[in-house]
Amino acid sequence: MAVSEISPSYAGSRALPPNDLSSRPINPLLAFKNRRPSLPCSARRIPRILCSVSPNQVQAPVLSATPAGAASKRECFGVFCTTYDLKAADKTKSWKGLINIAVSGAAGMISNHLLFKLASGEVFGPDQPIALKLLGSEKSFLALEGVAMELEDSLYPLLREVSIGTDPYEVFQDAEWALLIGAKPRGPGMERAGLLDINGQIFAEQGKALNDVASRNVKVIVVGNPCNTNALICLKNAPNIPAKNFHALTRLDENRAKCQLALKAGVFYDKVSNMTIWGNHSTTQVPDFLNAKINGMPVTKVITDIKWLREEFTERVQKRGGVLIQKWGRSSAASTAVSIVDAIRSLVTPTPEGDWFSSGVYSMGNPYGIAEDIVFSMPCRSKGDGDYELANDVIFDDYLRERIKKTEAELLAEKRCVAHLTGEGNAYCDLPEDTMLPGEQ
Numbered sequence: 511m512a513v514s515e516i517s518p519s520y521a522g523s524r525a526l527p528p529n530d531l532s533s534r535p536i537n538p539l540l541a542f543k544n545r546r547p548s549l550p551c552s553a554r555r556i557p558r559i560l561c562s563v564s565p566n567q568v569q570a571p572v573l574s575a576t577p578a579g580a581a582s583k584r585e586c587f588g589v590f591c592t593t594y595d596l597k598a599a600d601k602t603k604s605w606k607g608l609i610n611i612a613v614s615g616a617a618g619m620i621s622n623h624l625l626f627k628l629a630s631g632e633v634f635g636p637d638q639p640i641a642l643k644l645l646g647s648e649k650s651f652l653a654l655e656g657v658a659m660e661l662e663d664s665l666y667p668l669l670r671e672v673s674i675g676t677d678p679y680e681v682f683q684d685a686e687w688a689l690l691i692g693a694k695p696r697g698p699g700m701e702r703a704g705l706l707d708i709n710g711q712i713f714a715e716q717g718k719a720l721n722d723v724a725s726r727n728v729k730v731i732v733v734g735n736p737c738n739t740n741a742l743i744c745l746k747n748a749p750n751i752p753a754k755n756f757h758a759l760t761r762l763d764e765n766r767a768k769c770q771l772a773l774k775a776g777v778f779y780d781k782v783s784n785m786t787i788w789g790n791h792s793t794t795q796v797p798d799f800l801n802a803k804i805n806g807m808p809v810t811k812v813i814t815d816i817k818w819l820r821e822e823f824t825e826r827v828q829k830r831g832g833v834l835i836q837k838w839g840r841s842s843a844a845s846t847a848v849s850i851v852d853a854i855r856s857l858v859t860p861t862p863e864g865d866w867f868s869s870g871v872y873s874m875g876n877p878y879g880i881a882e883d884i885v886f887s888m889p890c891r892s893k894g895d896g897d898y899e900l901a902n903d904v905i906f907d908d909y910l911r912e913r914i915k916k917t918e919a920e921l922l923a924e925k926r927c928v929a930h931l932t933g934e935g936n937a938y939c940d941l942p943e944d945t946m947l948p949g950e951q
């Protein structure tokens with residue numbers, strides 16, 4: 511069944527698109543692969559359900575009645591047998607303009623949690639319609655189709671378009687957010703330098719693609735590991751996009767640190783604020799208990815066991831990912847997706863007065879004396895406009911400085927290791943021996 515042949519009961523009851531969307535072409539859920547020309551569904555061998563959905567078909571289903579016998583009608587499938595109440599259209603009139611969100615590694619574990627949160631409205635708000643552009647590989651293309659089918663079946667009113675593909679130059683077209691999750695996991699016997707090179711190439715290519723086709727103000731959150739250096743590679747390959755727009759995800763580490771402090775202090779975790787993760791998303795990261803607060807008081811006044819803070823707390827946060835892998839058999843996916851949601855929300859909503867959040871950002875011009883030209887996790891504040899400023903009301907002591915130096919040295923070594931991918935000459939790998947991802951033990 512082609513889009514133009516949708517059953518009369520459904521076609522006659524389409525909801526109107528919101529104002530801002532009315533000039534956009536109404537695309538069917540679009541599957542593109544390696545810049546193929548648009549073909550009829552049958553020619554693309556894509557399951558009928560994928561080809562037969564249009565953005566309007568995910569309108570909030572205000573059910574009047576399922577026509578008697580509809581389920582047995584051969585020309586309709588599941589939700590497409592349902593009759594919609596036209597009045598539902600009125601509810602969409604105050605919706606904002608559609609935004610394009612590209613997600614790589616879309617068939618992976620983290621995305622499997624994240625995409626449904628994005629589509630539900632819990633990230634960008636209940637008045638923000640979205641288009642999801644999902645990037646996978648040849649290997650994962652069938653799985654990507656499965657993900658798209660599940661998205662359809664979830665009937666999210668705010669999800670207006672879904673497209674899937676394997677070419678970043680296609681998928682990143684006009685992206686306003688790019689959530690770069692896809693990356694090769696480190697295989698048995700693979701050197702970290704090898705991982706940096708393989709994944710670095712992915713992020714160099716994706717940086718180039720963003721530079722060519724994404725919105726000039728695209729916000730990029732790099733999740734795939736090693737995420738700080740991948741983010742650096744990505745931004746270096748996207749010279750026409752402000753370097754400030756690139757983030758490496760360290761929000762999961764912030765959340766883990768808040769949880770551990772709350773547990774120790776016997777408070778709920780919403781009482782913990784000003785939690786900075788400094789540096790690399792690796793086991794050298796520095797969860798900063800000097801500046802963090804519990805109930806508005808310095809953590810060191812609430813938890814006076816400095817030995818616990820320096821040793822147990824710090825190591826627990828640094829190695830949390832690895833402990834979880836040992837128990838769960840795979841790396842954090844649900845909590846990572848939650849932390850991506852938190853990271854986005856921190857950029858699109860104003861930071862609560864006095865608080866800040868952690869993000870791996872480009873270090874150029876930072877006020878802390880941290881080496882420039884790396885992606886380093888630091889405390890940020892946002893007005894809610896997608897942009898951020900670094901917090902300047904931060905204190906340091908010798909312990910914190912010394913720890914920050916270690917994670918900085920690791921990132922500088924990673925940077926030298928990928929010089930061939932950032933346009934800075936020949937790579938030279940002298941990574942510290944204990945350099946590890948949080949998930950490595």
Ligand SMILES: NC(=O)C1=CN([C@@H]2O[C@H](COP(=O)(O)OP(=O)(O)OC[C@H]3O[C@@H](n4cnc5c(N)ncnc54)[C@H](OP(=O)(O)O)[C@@H]3O)[C@@H](O)[C@H]2O)C=CC1
Nearest residue numbers: 615617618619620647649650692693733734735759762846
């Ligand atoms: N920053 C952080 O806090 C965290 C980061 N991570 C990192 O996130 C990444 C993803 O984790 P997770 O979702 O669990 O992993 P999965 O293995 O479940 O998914 C990874 C996905 O990436 C895809 N992929 C691999 N190579 C490419 C490529 N070249 N282009 C596009 N897609 C590609 C894979 O597709 P295919 O099968 O086709 O290869 C797969 O679907 C990992 O690097 C992990 O280490 C994880 C937790 C926390």
Ligand SMILES: O=C([O-])CC(=O)C(=O)O
Nearest residue numbers: 831841842947948949950
């Ligand atoms: O190493 C991994 O893939 C997992 C990871 O980043 C984490 O749990 O923080």
